[in-house]
Amino acid sequence: MLLGCTIYTSGAPCPMCMSAIYWSRIGTVYYSCDWKATQEIGFDDVFQYDDFEKPPDRRSITLEQLLPELGATSYEAWANKPDRHPY
Template identity: 50%
Template sequence: MEEATVVETNDGTVSVASAFAAHQQAVKDRDHAFLTKAVEEAYRGVECGDGGPFGAVVVRNDEVVVSCHNMVLKNTDPTAHAEVTAIREVIKERLSLHCSRSFLLACKKLQQVELSDCEIYASCEPCPMCFGAIHLSRIKRLVYGAKAEAAIAIGFDDFIADALRGTGFYQKAHLEIKRADGNGAAIAEQVFEKTKAKFQMY
């Protein structure tokens, strides 16, 4: 619940001023900053030849935990999309750096690693595989920039996404999903136009 402040005006009337607008702007600015990092990763991935123009950033408590890009070509792994790579890196980091050996073994045995305290920012709307990984890792919030159509327009496959369209697949997830608006969406969509000449997957 947001706080409200009672303000007495010069003529003696009382009004309620809310911090809601300021809070909304702060969230928008925060989202834009992290989405910009994801877009930078998308460019980086193409420039170094690792994979397609997709980037992802995992955030916990307003700090970047990991920033990754598509690694499909470098790893010769069709599942090494930016979002999946980022999730793998966060889980690896948590298991190796922040856990005792016994906890690490328990996590592996029980397979109960989750990222419910994290958010993910993706330069583009996640494909069904990445969306599934986000859902299964229990990430609480997804913010993406470009719509999938921007990737499809330069030749990326939409077969699975097309098959799932209208099935309620995305609506059943228990996470907040937000598409960036304004400048955030625009800079994310520009990635595809600016990199299409440099990137050839096949």
């Protein structure tokens, strides 16, 4: 965990990097080129940020719950794991 750390990057973080930043608990991101500049050189990730703002049933990727009882067994195993890493 990088709680409270700072990251410096040439470009604004794409959604994948931003997720890693959230997970690692980095507190500050300094970037040089914004999303528009990033888009202009061919890395068009802005649509993903736009998609996340929509309700799940209106996003470009189908997101549907399937077999919740089966998934709950792995969640239960994780919750009961004595040496699990806390998030």
